[in-house]
Amino acid sequence: PDVAKDTMDELLSMQLGNHVLDAFNIPFFNFLDNVIFATTIDLVGKYQLEMQKVFSYAPMARSMSPMLSEEGYHIGSGRGFLKELALGAVTGQGRYSTDDIQKSINAWIPRGLEMFGNERGGETAVAFGFKDRNNGTAQAEYYNDLREVLELINVEVTRIKVSDVSAPDARSLVREVQDTGEPIRG
Incomplete structure (x- = not known):
């Protein structure tokens, strides 16, 4: 039996609802779902690939860089479209x-967090040289990365909604809203 071929056939034949990870069980209803997937889930891919660049099996480690380039394209596209859609929404x-x-x-964000595994896990994979960060560390970095992406978009949204506000002042307003959960200036 060809285990690799059988595994690939099984993965490629999976239907929505049969995947272990929920991110691959959520249907795409529109372009927005594709944009958010690229912004959030492809970012998980970037983290997973980056963590495995230290993989103790050198051919595996070397295979990460080309895949990281591909993920970068998806992430960049998602972020660009998300900003465009957000600005279109507020105007x-x-x-x-x-x-x-x-x-x-x-x-989508909870599905992305789920893809790192239990936040208390991953130490064995680090100890065996399969990756360089445990799950909790990677999740926290991922979440902070997403928060920064969304903050930058919200700064642009704020600059449209609040006339004559500078980018630094808009960032301060966005951070205050993030920290308090309360609207400011409408």
């Missing part, structure tokens, strides 16, 4: 509302 010229965007973000 009333977009295909999606801010509520649509928030709902999609809320659906």
